[in-house]
Amino acid sequence: MPTLALVGNPNVGKTSMFNGLTGLRQQVGNWPGVTVERKEGELKVAGQKVNVVDLPGIYSLSASSEDARVARDYIINEKPDVLVNVVDATNLARNLYLTVQLLEMGANIVVALNFMDELEKSGLKVDAVRLEKLLGVPVVPTSAKTKEGLKELAKHALTAAHCRGRRLQPLKLHYADGVEEKIKELALPRWEALKRLETEEAGSDDYAAAIAQARYRFIEDVVRQVLVQTQDKDPLSLTDKIDRLVADSFWGIPLFFLVVWAVFQFTFKMGEPLVGLAQGLCGLAADYALRSMTELGVPDPLVSLVVSGLIPGVGSVISFTPNIFLLFFAISLLEDSGYMARAAHIADRFMSSMGLHGKAFIPMVLGFGCNVPGIMAARTLGNRRDRIITILLIPFMSCMARLPIYVLFAGTFFRDSQSLVILGLYALGVVLALLMGNLFGRLLFESEPSYFILELPPYRFPSIRVSVIRAWQKAAAFVNKAGTSITGAAALVWLLSNLPWGVPYASDSSVLGRIGRLIAPLLRPAGFGTWEAAAALIFGSMAKELVVSTLGIVYRAEGAALSQVIAQRWTPGNALSFMVMSLIYMPCVAVMATIKKETGSWKWAAFAAICSVSLGWLMAVLVFQGIRLLGLLPYGR
Amino acid sequence: MWGKHRFRRGQYGMSPARSAARSAHLLSLAELRPGERGRIVSLRAPGPVLRRLLEMGVLPGTEIAVKGVAPLGDPMVIAVKGYRLSIRKYDGSGVLVEPTGTDRILYTKDVSNS
C-alpha cells in the first residue's frame, strides 16, 4: 500500500485536509519517544488504498525543534511514496520556504494550494499553472474546508506515488560563493551538504543566514510571477483592525481574562453533569456486577477486586474524559479562530518573567481545575523546552480535588480565617511554580534559549465539525494511553488495602497500613508522623479526592464527626503542614500517566514525582518546624 | 515601564562594527514604534532564535512594519512577508533595521522590495 504524507506550516488546513482525505478512519498516537502527535489514516482513491500520515506542522526542515526533526527523519528515513505539501495560498511567500527545501531534497511532492476560497475574498489571485511550471511539481488548488479539489489532489498524489521510480530532479538554487565552495568541499548530495552547513558546520549561523536569503530570493521571484493583487487594499486589513483592539490595546486584557474564564467554566462547569453521569453509571455497573457475580457464586475476593478495585479505576478514567473533550473543543475553536495566538501574545510579558512562553498561561490556569487537561493543553506549545517545563509546573496548580482537604483541615482548625488559609495555599503553589520554572529552565534546558516568535494567523470563523472531531480524538487517545496505567494503579491500591486476606479494608493490619507505619517516622519532622496520615497520602497519590475519604475510613467517621476526630487527633500546626504537603507532594496517578503520555517517556513522570515529593516534604517540614520554633500556633498536645 | 534603553544596548553583545553601523541611523527592531517601517540590514541572535527568525522570513533585505505592541509593553506585532508575527523585543533586539518611513497604511506588497 503506497504511503502519502502531509507536510506543511502550522495553520494551513493540514488537519482539515487529513480529515477530508481519510474520513474518520484514522488513529492518533505519538511519534516514538517524543512529545509530538502522530496521526495515520487510510484513503481510498480509484479503488486503491493509500496510507496517509500527518506530519507535524513546521515552518522549515532546518529548525532544531522536535517537530522539525520528526518531519525530517520521517521524510529521509521512511521515504513516503509521495508528500503532499499543503500551502496557504493567502500567505504564499512564507509557505513556499518549506516547499523549496522539499524540492531541494528532490522529494516527490504534490503541492496543495489551500485556502483558495479565501484567496479571492482577500483580493489576491494566484496563477496555479504558472506556479506549477516554476516549481516543476503538480500544484492542485484546494479548499480543505469545502472539500473542493480534494478528489483531484488524491488523484494527482496517487499518480505521483506510482512514478516514484522516476527520480525527481532536485531544485538547484545558486548560493553565495562561500556557500557553494563549501558544498563542493563536503562532497555530499547537495541537500545533505546544505543541511550540514545550516545546522552543524562551524560558523553555521552565517551559512544558515546566507542559505535562507538565497531561498527567499528565489521565492520572491516566484511570488512576483504568480501572485496578483486584484484590490488596492491590504488583505489583512480586517485582522489588523481587530488586533488593534484585541491584541494591542488595554482592552485586550479584560477580554483575555474573560476568554480564559469562559474556557475554564466551559471545561469544568459544563463538564460537571457529564462527570456526574459517568460516575453514576459506574455506580450502577458496580451494583450490577456485585449482584450478578454473587449469584454466579464467584469467590468474594474476586468480586471485591472487580467491584471496588477495577470498576472505580475505570470510573476515574471515564470521569476525566468529559473535561478533556470540552477543553479540546474550546481550545480548537480558539486556535482556529486565531485567538489562541493573541492570548499567548498578551500573556507573554507576564509568563516570560517565569521563564515561560506566553502559550503556557492557559494550560496553567486549567491546572486549577484539574491538572490532567491542563497538561494535555500544553500540547499547544510548539517548543519542547517550553512544553516540558509547563508540564512540570502544572502539578503546582492546586486542582479542585485538593480543595476538600483544605476545607476539612482549615474548617476544623482555622474557622475564622478559612478562606485566607486556602487562598494562601493556592498562592504558595503559584509562587513555587514561579521559582521552579526559573530553576528548571536554568538546570534542565540551559542550552535551549526560551524565545517568543509566534505567527498571528488571520482571524477566521472556526469550524464546529473540525473542533468536535479533534476533541473526540483527544479524549479517545487519553482513554487509550492513560487509561491502563490509571486502572492498574487502582487495582494495586485495592490489593494493598485488602492483603493479607481477611483484614478490614485499609486497616492498620493491611499491607497498606504496614507501609503507612513504615513511612510514618519519615513524616514526623513534618508533624504528622502517624500511619493514618501516611495511608491518606498514599491513597492521595491515586487521586487527591481519596485523602479525605481515606481519613474517613481509618478514623471510621464522616462529615462533622470526621472533623471532630481530626480536631482531637491533629493540631493547627500539623494541619497546616499537612495541607502544604497535600498541595505539593505528588502528582496523582492520572497526572503521572498523562505526563508520561505527553512527554513520551516515564522519565519525566518519575522526575515530577521525585521532585514534588521531596519539595512537598521539605516545605511541610519547614512550615511545621517554623511554627514550632516560633511558637506561632499550638503544634502538639 | 519598558524604557527603550533596555534594548538599545543590544542583547547579544555588539561588535564594534555594529556600533559604528548604528551611528548611520540603524535601529534595532525592538526600537521601532507602531507605524514605523524599515528594511532589515543584519541579523544576530543565538542559534535557535536565529533559525526561527530565518524560517519565518525575518532576514536581511526584508521590509517589515511594526503594527502594534501588546498591552503590557511586550511583545510587538510586525508585518513581514505579508503575514503577522508577534515577537518579544528581546528576541528582536539583534535585528538591525534601516527605517524607511512611518505610515498607517502598512504593507501593500513587500514582494517587490527585495
Ligand SMILES: Nc1nc2c(ncn2[C@@H]2O[C@H](COP(=O)(O)OP(=O)(O)O)[C@@H](O)[C@H]2O)c(=O)[nH]1
Ligand atoms: N476558508 C478556508 N478555511 C480553511 C481551509 N482549510 C482549513 N481551513 C480552516 O482553517 C483552520 C485551521 O485548519 P486546520 O486544519 O486546523 O489547520 P492545521 O493547523 O494546518 O492542521 C480551521 O478552522 C479550518 O476550518 C480552506 O481551504 N478554506
